[in-house]
Amino acid sequence: MAEPHLIGEAMTGGYGRGADILHGCTLSVDKGEIAVIVGPNGAGKSTAMKAVFGMLNLRSGSVRIGGEDITHLSPQDRVAKGMAFVPQTSNIFPSMTVEENLEMGAFLRRDDIRPTIEQVYDLFPILRDKRRQAAGELSGGQRQQVAVGRALMTQPSVLMLDEPTAGVSPIVMDELFDRIIEVARAGITILMVEQNARQALEIADTGYVLVQGANAYTGTGAELMADDEVRRTFLGG
Template sequence: MTFLHASEMRGGYGSGADILHGCTLTVQKGEIAVIVGPNGAGKSTAMKAVFGMLNLREGHVHLGGEDITQLSPQERVYKGMGFVPQTHNIFPTMTVRENLEMGAFIRNDDIEETIEQVYELFPAVKDKRNQNAGELSGGQRQQVAVGRALMTQPKLLMLDEPTAGVSPIVMDELFDRIIEVARTGISILMVEQNARQALEIADKGYVLVQGANAYTDTGAALLANPEVRRTFLGG
């Protein structure tokens, strides 16, 4: 079953010009879907549209078969969406443990098991759990941000540029952890500038150009597509 179906999205910010022009994104259960494309293509805007952070002038967003187009971002979290923005995605003056606890704000049950699962997924987060999150390296902050989103027990995890500004080694580690998350049945929708590396782990890839779908295929097929390679992946 298609778990996320965001169809024919058209819209922009406020009363400004449209940034999305009929963009469609779908993600299956437990699938990793990656959005790539040139700067200014509308990648992050498409992600924010799925999360309800801008008003769509056309199109619909369905999650698990339910039309959530009119719901606020907060309401979408309760429906099972988790969103990790590219920046300002942690509370720097709070400890790592407190960041995780803040992620569980919608829950009324015992969160300790989920915290242990995050610690198992990200050992560095466990090691630094009593430190202020603002003292961590860029890669460790990203792990805390992803861990905090996982505390809501999302069905769909959305990541906006999760490897921005981190070293290649840290990028590979983050991608490995993202694969592990998807194997638990959580769907992943990810915007990524490191297009070649992201498509290597993607079940499905979307190449956006000027807010519209230019290419949609499996990650492997997009990597093998000569036109995609020449135009978007540097040959």
């Protein structure tokens, strides 16, 4: 069996010298597939995502991308290895225009970034229309599109999204999920945390239910949706 493109394996750790939040948590996702992390509030979902991105110290476990161990790399070095992370909040430069935000996403690149900007505009046409507008003036859904677009400017092999549909309307949520599917079809691996668990599992190749920083249930999105216990406990029946 080939190793998944991204794997955080048996991760245990927390912030600084505080107590462990993750307890042997494992997350993996194959190339071009979508893995979704769901679970109750305080389950460690965002912490698990940050652990994969190198934002907290693991006391045990490892993180690998494309078979390479990156456990001890900084977040900046992980970006250079092909990771892009979109946090839930403070994920745009509000005073900069949409296009300036996208250009900031390409800060590590030394090649021509115009074709990638055009790809982002093709994915999110509204951003082309608003490219000269300050990003902070946009709607919540449009700001999320800027944040995802800026992450894509690094030409990542892995895109990590923390609550991408938080605070947006159901129509905008469906549209964002459609765009996420498009990104995955282009061969980019996606790992995301999502509060809208039922809708997220509908698009997930793999789903992880975390409880108290540990794996409680793992399966395909369809398997988790069909599991009576998961439905009753985590999906509202």
